[in-house]
Amino acid sequence: MWRRVASLSSSVSSSFLAQTASRLNTWESLTTGIAQQAKGVIAPKEKTPFITFVLGGPGSGKGTQCIKIVETFGFAHLSAGDLLRREIASKSADGAMILNTIKEGKIVPSQVTVKLIQKEMELSYNHKFLIDGFPRTEENRVSFERILSEWQSQIGVEPNVVLFFDCPEEEMVKRVLNRNEGRVDDNLETIKKRLTVFQALSLPVINYYSEKGKLYTIKAIGTEDEIFEQVRPIFAAFEQTVG
């Protein structure tokens, strides 16, 4: 138990740690159930995971709004970018490849990112997940949905909610250049590449979920609080059923 909590990523906020520590009987029972299913023993699942994808261009405010959603609605926040940056910092075998990919504004191979997200979900005691900045390509989407379906022993499992922070490019560029977090990709050259990649590879994912009726588009301009007032009712509507 302690080891599982202690090994949670640095990308996970302290409020999330506090919440997860108090939710010891939810996702654990599910992941235990998965392990038992693998051994041929079917365990009852107490709570089905509730999954939100948080999408939008670079600097659209995904991470900022995720913090507010965690504080207000008790989700676990999994930032795909933070998980990848942690791999770089830990000097893992994939670290150099990930660093180059991020500098170039390209997308890391799905199997790497999906594995990192999957591991974090398995470690979490929460059952409500915000997956921030993923999926960024159709291939990402298909790989992750396949994993979700295997876990739940169902065909075609999808996220429950997909948020899209819709922000004008000019504003996104301004925000990224002012971000001041020392990121290797927060420069004009990389952000131009990232915007091209977003249009070509990520917008198709957003369109896919729009056609599925899962997409909630947020106008991502205004103050952080004004934007959160568009986000709040989406989760408030699910609160009764999700817990």
Ligand SMILES: Nc1ncnc2c1ncn2[C@@H]1O[C@H](COP(=O)(O)OP(=O)(O)O)[C@@H](O)[C@H]1O
């Ligand atoms: N509504 C907003 N207005 C102005 N700046 C914002 C707003 N929301 C976020 N920011 C700032 O813009 C930068 C990018 O926000 P961030 O949440 O990191 O976006 P993303 O995760 O989509 O790249 C950060 O420095 C953040 O503080």
Ligand SMILES: O=c1ccn([C@@H]2O[C@H](COP(=O)(O)OP(=O)(O)O)[C@@H](O)[C@H]2O)c(=O)[nH]1
């Ligand atoms: O699923 C993902 C998420 C991120 N990235 C890489 O990590 C970078 C930064 O992602 P992050 O979500 O942190 O950026 P943000 O949109 O928040 O600025 C991206 O440009 C990609 O190079 C990736 O390859 N796959």
Ligand SMILES: [Mg+2]
């Ligand atoms: Mg971010």
